[in-house]
Amino acid sequence: MPTLYLAYRVRSLILNPSVIAWSILFVLFWVFMWIYVFGNELASFKGEVWYESAVKSYVAVMYSSLGIVSMGSVAVALTGSNAVMASSIRYVTRFTRLTSTRLLIEDLSASILVFSTVTATIVASSILLSWHRYGVLVVPEKPLPLVIVLLMLGLFFYLLSIVMTRLILLFAGAKILQTALTMMPLAMSFIPYALLFTKTSEFIAYAYPPIALQALAIEATSGIEVPPTGIVVSLREATVSKHLEYHVNLATTLVSYLVWITGLALIAVLLSKRIKAVHPEELMI
Template sequence: MTLYLYYKLKGLLTDRSILFWGLVFTLFWVLMWIYAFTRIEGPLPPPEVFEEILRVNTALALSYLGALAMGSVAIGLAATAFASSSAVAFATRFTKLTPTKYLVEDFMAGVVAVVAYALACVAMVVAATYARFGVIVLPESPALVVAYLALCGILLYWLSRAVALAMLALGKPRLPLLQMLPLFLALLNYATLWLDLGDKVYALPLAPLLSLIVSAASGVEPATGGWLAEGWLWRSLARGVAPEPPNALSAPLALASTAAWTLALAAVSLTLARKVKGVALEEFAPS
């Protein structure tokens, strides 16, 4: 490994813009979720039922709010990709950083950064839940949650690369709307909390993974969406029975969809990388 991995990861974890959107912005929505959107009316249910309700609520928050954090970091990945396009060409020619090492280390740094911010969101959700309800609610299957977050990181990394290289191919390094695509995707997936897409959810990148994260963190059966629609989830939990979603998500199909999107975005990225040229820093200056 070269110093590129260290400095790239350090930059992603200390950049003020990414810190704001990945942590402060996410913390705001975590607090809104726990203190404003989470309402438990009337007498509290038995402790074991109450803890299960909090576990599911926490799982939904860490999954869908974590997606916002990951989408924010992916914007930073896109920005750094095209901002360093010319510098990387120079470095791979005159330093020990080879093109292969660059791709591997850039990939590792990007995925680690995305997962790190997602885990920070998990910690914030758990802490906020404890601060309000006095109950520490941890994910049911932490290892599985981390594995699914890693898959999210890989998918978002290749999406950010494809976005950055597409901007270079279009000659539009200052096209902010295209750069914001990863966050727009996260917001689109956030809508599936209320909207059940049925089998169409497999065509949407990231959405199936978020449902799997909810399942891994709470132990409930994954749904194709509509977690908060019509109250089916909370009614079942209040009765102390396992929730049965109107449309269950198939884990193999969800993983296959994720793999297909990841491979497609990686193929697009690698294809564009052979055709685009680096952009000089002067082109980023305001005109």
């Protein structure tokens, strides 16, 4: 049986003003912009043979990429709250039922649940608004792979936030560093978004797995195989040529992802041995 920590952690994250403002409202604003402003021209092609497929790929690109930005925003909230609770954790893991392992399991479960809830909100809003604007219901073609990819991204951003928290504790007292490290997950979540519009070498996509995972999420949603970067450009070209040059490689993505997850976990463990006790007064986040 989980302790009350799990339920209260979920509640505190979901009701965190930063999560509501940045992960939900800010991202919903961009969903609105994608559908009603950037995608305004698309609606004028209603009736064309390729219209439905174009809407599907456009909406898939939108909610896959914005979902990652949303996760990055949740990771920012996680980083800040983890830093503040650091001194409690030292006591709690020794003298309460919450052992380090139990705390990790409950915290990870709570975080993944929040990542899923926030992403589901973005996906559901995108589907509803796009149906309202384009008259096409864009339900994911392959829901299970989509859920798996989103869970993988959730775990990635969770571990990233843990590493950032430990770096913050290591550099406690340096305000600029603390602020930069807190916001790092959000900055990193924008990298896949930026590469939607730019074709780069495959190496970059596999060197930083959220880029390739974004492409896999788009594939799972639209059913169209896409390249890892420059997806928007490639989809436009494919409308004319009916052919996409290459698509994201699942095996390479998985290898890169596993290397990153292992690396982040190792760094988190190594840093935990170096960080000293930091009292909330020393934290300026």
